[in-house]
Amino acid sequence: MDATALPVPRPVAAHAESPLPARRLSDGGGDRVFAGITRTAAWGVFLLLIGIAGSMFWGGRQAFQTFGLHFLISDAWDVGRDQYGALIPIFGTLASSAIAMLIAVPTSFGIAVFLAEVAPRWVRSPIAIAVELLAAVPSIVYGMWGLFFFAPVMSARVEPWLIAHVGPLPILGPLFQGAPIGIGMLTAGIILAIMIIPFISSVMRDVFQAIPPALRESAFALGATPWEVVRRVTLPHTRSAVVGAVFLGLGRALGETMAVTFVIGNSFNFSKSLLAPGNSIASAIANEFAEAEGLHRSALIAIGFLLFVVTFIVLAIAKLMLARLSRTEGRAA
Amino acid sequence: MIIAPGLLARRKTVNVIALIAATATTVFGLFWLAWILWTTFSQGAAALSPRLFTEMTPPPGSEGGLLNALFGSFVMVALGVVIGTPIGVLAGTYLAEYGRASKLANTIRFVNDILLSAPSILIGLFVYELVVAQQGHYSALAGGIALAIILIPVVVRTSDEALRLVPNQMREAALALGVPQWKVTTRIIYRAGVTGIMTGILLAVARISGETAPLLFTALGNQYWSADLNAPMANIPTAIYNYANAPQDEAHVLAWAGAFVITAFVLLLNIVVRFFLRTRTPR
């Protein structure tokens, strides 16, 4: 709906007892100005991404020129011999984010449902604020806590249990092999999950509580259980915002630097096991950028650019799947 | 209405299971929070004294506080909010009110989501090239700009969602009364969606107050007091980073204390803002 298409009302004839203020024709101008400002801001966001992605591409051009497409599938990373490949950082980013989303999305959804349906009114605000507090913890503190307090527990209790009980199983088994050193992909994924829970759950909670009460109450009146109300009324009504919340969390997980760096183990070796150390794009850059020169520096910026590409692909796939889902349900996205 | 007793029992069981699961996940989430908060508090407790707020960051072997770092973080986060929030909210407004489901709007939303996932270190690098290298020195202003760039995508997304959730009846009623479009948005829709928008801003503030990597390339950090926007400025995340890596134990304690203070500050901000929202917009 374009603001300039709105008909500008003519001044209304004043009633004798309650004179209305005459409408000024310049209100149409106000609409144009405001619409223009918002459009500029939106374009600004667009240009910001182009600028950042562009400068990353420019910084990484030396690496792209030197290695070509082989850069994408090479698992080399030899600083001494100036051989670099993006495969391991890309895999690490995707794997740690996948673990994080697998844990965080159900948890956040559960928290939002709890706050919307289960919790008594007086306890809602404190718990909501408590969950948001998880977002207030600096990412470096997640790293420090993860390395000094969480990793030892993983190493002493959780990982040995996983190796003993899940290791021998057929499909999941190979994911849980190796020495229980405590730092690695799994630990990084869990910490990422904790970090993104507040992002996903606060938005979900806000959105669940913003549903018109009439909708919920009519469902209850028909005899639906609270869970059915969530499934059949709340969720469909807020689908777009819920998806938005999930993307918010995904974006955070893909790009998180400090926390992952402390606990991912920083190893450029490929391993099937989640318990093994690995590397992610952001943590590779964070670790090596300060000391990198020449081709090494260019390679790091190049994998930074590739993170944008990876995000682009992941988001595109997700949106395509969602579009298909809503098409089969007969609703416009 | 006659419902088969088996069906009702099944629905009730499913309901109970689902709600128990929801409670369990909440406990799960709160468990982590409690552990992390307890860790920051107990590790930093030795340094939690009034001195923390009155003295500057000390070199090893001396006692001190975090005053310059707290001030610097406050200034740069405020800068980030002042620069980024208008852009974010206005862009979100465009997406929700004007662009809606158009191709351009969807493209911008997509682009915004990609920007969301940009590692903060890359944003720091970008601002370094753009601002620091051009000016020839590190500055708090560059730090504020970097934080603003991290804040904008979060605010855009949450504003967009919050404004889209406002029922159309409100818009239509206002327009029918002859209110100009821009007043409909600023006076009515904003007020209706303010809770959602504030959630987004608060989340973004929480995030940027704890970001280290971008500040390392832009504001650098400062051992001393500085209120000059054109010079390096101390900040909490860099102070935590430096102290955590120092060999001395007192430095580690100071790092944890800084972590605790910044978390507590964001919590306070959350509570205060939500309190004001509640009194201004009765639900």
Next chain:
Amino acid sequence: MKRIFETTLALAAMALAASTAHAADITGAGSSFVEPIMSRWSADYNKITGDRVNYQPNGSGAGIAAIKAGTVDFGASDQPLGSAELAAAGLAQFPVVIGGILPVVNIAGVAPGALHFSGALLADVLMGRITKWNDPAIVKLNRGVKLPDAAITVVHRADGSGTTFNLTHYLAQVSPAWKAGPGEGKTVNWPAASIGGKQNAGVAQAVKQTANSIGYVEYAYVVENKMTYALVSNADGRFVMPNAASFGAAAARAPWDRASDFNLVMTNAPGPKAWPITATTFVLVYKHPQAEKAASSAAAMKFFRWALAKGTAQAAALNYVALPPALVGRVNSYVTANIK
């Protein structure tokens, strides 16, 4: 509300006033190896002269890049630059403080200083050519120590680091296999099963919680955290304890006179009392700074002259070693000759 606003305004005004009423503001960036001593010197210098030297440890590479770009007044690097590179950028370089790097282990029953390595043996272990603690080569040097039949886990620095550079430079000097293999650098290829820790803190923690592991950290770290260190035989084949005396002995015997622009890595220094893995950090400044930077550059040089002359006690207190007097003399003549 109004009162709070006015108080805040007053405080802000005071802060702004305070920030303008001082002497020179000097900014430096680079190696994290020297951060503790730089901030200590800076604080003491500030009390004497009022100048504020702000040093931030964002890495040697970042420091070099920053001084080359002119965004700081001095940079600090653990790896010296060659004379050609210095001349091209118009920079001068000199060492400022000395520290030591120690291997640390986590083996049940092994006390600090009990485990002995030769340089070549250390290289073989860190390279992954020796995989068990009770390997005959290790046992031969450690007859009195009970070594378990367990796999060795190597812990290295994940982030690019001057500490890694100095250690690998040493290993390349004493082990041809290492030189042909991982080589020297701030980041090298470590064995596949090794763990990367972020900064000294990360390496120390990883060693602490992984049984039968070996890593490497700076001397200050070992002392402050009471870690179990191992001894390494020096160029003369002797085992010395790592301390200020042995680091100083290495610095005194290193061939500084043969290094133009002090371009020397002093690992594997000769002498019976020298610790083999001793490192120094270099400061980079402009020889002829541009007009707007001239004042702060000159102030930075005054700071360093003071630190080299009067800062020895602080260095010792923080487990560094100040430059020996002969080296200080060399630095002073170099500075007078080169920096205007």
